[in-house]
Amino acid sequence: MLPTVVLGLLLFAGGVESSAAITAQHESTPSDSTTTLLADSRFNEGVDAFYRTDWQTADSVFSELKKEHPDDPMPWFFSSMMPFWEYFFIEQTPENAAEFLEESEVAVKLSEQQLDRQPSDTTMVLLLSGLHGYRSLVAAGESEYRVAISSGLAGFNFTRKLLSLGSDRPDARIGRGMFYYMVGSIPREMRWASNMVGFRADAEQGFDELKRAAESDSHVSIDAKMMLMYLYNKEERFNESLEYAEKLTNEFPGNIIFRYKTAEIHENAGNIDQAIAFYEDVTQMNNSGFGRIRSLSSEKIRELSGMAD
Incomplete structure (x- = not known):
């Protein structure tokens, strides 16, 4: 943002x-x-x-x-x-x-x-x-x-x-969805700025557009799911964020970033055991060039293991 x-x-x-x-x-x-x-x-x-x-x-x-x-x-x-x-x-x-x-x-x-x-x-x-x-x-x-x-x-x-x-193109919906979310997320004290140029929207309008893009039979549905995963996590709506994280990890089981983000969302939600399990998955993945994400996951496992005991 x-x-x-x-x-x-x-x-x-x-x-x-x-x-x-x-x-x-x-x-x-x-x-x-x-x-x-x-x-x-x-x-x-x-x-x-x-x-x-x-x-x-x-x-x-x-x-x-x-x-x-x-x-x-x-x-x-x-x-x-x-x-x-x-x-x-x-x-x-x-x-x-x-x-x-x-x-x-x-x-x-x-x-x-x-x-x-x-x-x-x-x-x-x-x-x-x-x-x-x-x-x-x-x-x-x-x-x-x-x-x-x-x-x-x-x-x-x-x-x-x-x-x-x-x-109604799915890629247009992503753009509109992100824009509506952005306008709807403006702090109350700054609403005058959007009203001045005639823009009124709320975050839920943005989520609705992104959901429709995510449900489409289009390659951009991946990006829409990614944005929904990220924004719901940002809004601390962890169950909804995890819904899209699960869809992404099921669709792309070899995607190390989606698996890492799923672990992070579980951690944010207080699901410590599930977070550790996903971080452990990440450490076992062999994607070349992603050594840093594996080392970060190892650090998280050590940090969270004490909390799970």
Whole structure:
């Protein structure tokens, strides 16, 4: 969640965008480059490896696709999501932040170029909304407030365009869901900022949109479940958070991050035995490149074992 001061700036800036841009309706017409990429079986293999946290395979696939599709932002987007997940779900290190910001900067540049060439490419609007939002989140976490504010403003403008689409697409629902949750979570003393630009929403509207995306027959259902797991945990609604954590771990039993987060949520809920069991699972997993998450789990087992006795 963005700091309140940044959020206030985003809401204010959104109010000055032209009404023509807000009310414009777009039909999703992906570029030839993206259409070709999505038809490439290796792209789907890379995405599958990414969600299984087989990131060695995923990185290899996306590196090849970057060379073969130099104008397409999608391989850069997924490459940037690896350090983002590590930063967001495991440990907020400057190294993870720097790697994400570097990779995502290329993805943003290519997305903007593609949108300039193909203004009706709604996929790029959705991608840019998410990328700028993620960049703002990480930059704020690293006290890089110039990047946080500039990315936040850009992301918010794309989010406003997304809201104007009125689409039932699951990926549009994720964007709307996160936005409604954000607006609904503004502290009471800051509500004037959202009211000033005509935005009224509550967190439950956000959860409803995310749930509908999570229930869809679409690859973005994974991301919606992930957000629900994270936000319910943040709200200390642990049973609901665990419901989505269980769905994710069942769908991707080899995903070490989902299993680690499930352990963490059980710990937050006071389910010490279950937390220890999941942390032990993590220590036994062999995902290459995830030594840090296994060592963190071992530390948690030692810390919690005394509480369980």
